[in-house]
Amino acid sequence: KPSSTLRAPAMPDAAVAPAPEMPQREVARALADQAVARLAPRLLPSAVPDDVAEFRNGAGNAVGSLDVRRGAPGSSIDFMLQSSLHCKVPNGAIDITSILIFLNAATDAPHFLLELIQGSPTSIVVLLDLLPRKDLSLHPDYLQKYYENTQIDEQRAKIEELPQARPYRSPSLFVRSAFSPTAVMVTIDCGQGGEGTLEEIVHGRLAAVAKEVLQIWLDCCAESTTAMDDIERDCLLKRDQIVRSKSIEVDLTASLPRMFDPDVSSHVISEIRKAFGLQEP
Amino acid sequence: KPSSTLRAPAMPDAAVAPAPEMPQREVARALADQAVARLAPRLLPSAVPDDVAEFRNGAGNAVGSLDVRRGAPGSSIDFMLQSSLHCKVPNGAIDITSILIFLNAATDAPHFLLELIQGSPTSIVVLLDLLPRKDLSLHPDYLQKYYENTQIDEQRAKIEELPQARPYRSPSLFVRSAFSPTAVMVTIDCGQGGEGTLEEIVHGRLAAVAKEVLQIWLDCCAESTTAMDDIERDCLLKRDQIVRSKSIEVDLTASLPRMFDPDVSSHVISEIRKAFGLQEP
Secondary structure, three states, rough: OOHHOOOOOOHHHHHHOOOOOOOOOOOOOHHHHHHHHHHHHHHHOOOHHHHHHHOOOOOOOOOEEEEEEOOOOOOOOEEEEEEEEEEOOOOEEEEEEEEEEEEOOOOOOOEEEEEEEEEOOOOEEEEEEOOOOOOOOOHHHHHHHHHOOOOOOHHHHHHOOOOEEOOOOOOOOOHHHOOOOOOOOEEEEEEOOOOOHHHHHHHHHHHHHHHHHHHHHHOOOOOOOOOHHHHHHHHHHHHHEEEHHHHHHHHHHHHHHHHHOHHHHHHHHHHHHHHOOOOOO | OOOHHHHOOOHHHHHHOOOOHHHHHHHHHHHHHEEEEEEEEHHOOOOOOHHEHHHHHHOOOOEEEEEEEEEEEOOOEEEEEEEEEEEEOOOOOEEEEEEEEEOOEEEEEEEEEEEEEEEEEEEEEEEEEEEOOOOOOOOHHHHHHHHHOOOOOHHHHHHOOOOOOEEEOOOOOOHHHHHHOOEEEEEEOOOOOHHHHHHHHHHHHHHHHHHHHHHHHHHOOOOOOOOHHHHHHHHHHHHHHHHHHHHHHOOOOHHHHHOHHHHHHHHHHHHHHOOOOOOOO
């Protein structure tokens, strides 16, 4: 019975297998390389302790990694966060790969976000967006600048036209409303026996679209600065703060404790909260 | 050739057939009755001239109706607008049915919107929402009050779970971003020979869901008032104004001139602009 493995006593770290290589991990690595190639002069070295850079569950069923690089002083980069979580469950494994590149209040340009959640070998949830930092209904010029002029909606369409794609609705209405109208929010479900098809899509269409979206973000957002008065900056900071704390609440504080021992997950969450500026470093 | 009819010289109004009875028209009528039954004391009599209450195209291929009732002084209703547009085209007909009930600045509660766009006998686009009037990412309490506590997302799910439903993406990013995360934005496509199925869905599931959404709006929004300071009210008014003028630009000023003669469509658009508060009455 696989569940007996789950209840096995903690094993020394050396006995835990490393996270398996998965197609989405290669995609995320390529994206991170693409971002770093452009942003390197504006990124500080990694800032997480070794036991957060890679962490495991005592029971040996889960392994994760987190890397956070803060933006260099004077840059408009706040931080770049990469994480992967892999957890064996009785019927398979859950695997979550994320890349977030958040900007600071030197600009109001959107953040970059990619999250890939694989709950079965044949299906994957894709969240990919330039996260808006202003109310789009109040600021049509912002919508036009970052979303219409960049023609980023064509990238969303390339994913949604896949016959295997159907809309993914986050159970959190807050998460749904934080995304832009051009966000990719889909489940790609290749059905029974579709492992090969899924791998092909992840390496093919998904990798290409994510690369394109990141390139748009690098070209139009990553290096921008925005002149703001105090009221505008206060509103931006307040909105950023709410989105950050709500998304941590919904996302990581929900999934990490289900996958890892409490001491491990709270340690990792604390590092993420630091990156998000929600906790003193 | 049907297109020759389109180019026929203008006929006297009497020769133009009345708009055909369609299932969505009955649904809209029932909703309007449901709204009026509750709001009647707060609605003034219809305020549109006869030639806007019903209007036709000189070529005899299009017929429309518009009714606007303003809210009574002291109420939080701004206006209730019902419209229907029906236009024969070479391969069939386009039919657009709308009900909008907009609130004024006595409250920040969402507006009610239903729009049904039928481009073929077997498919219909459904837009149904409580249109938010605040930035949901900046105001999670607003999201909770009107969208989470009302469990309105269950209504969206009832439509989206129909096997004939697929997401409808407005070509306008502004329209997409103006809607709430619980909005119904779907195309219900019943495929060749699916006229009967579509009629069943419109009279059945769609009518029931629209009725439920309107009931939530009547119970939670229609009669509410909100205490606001001047800054909050200014922001609300500015946002309302932008959403109203952008949606007219995208929606009616785009479709009316394609269906009706220029003098008819500009006359009707002018009445709609008055209702929207974008033009002096």
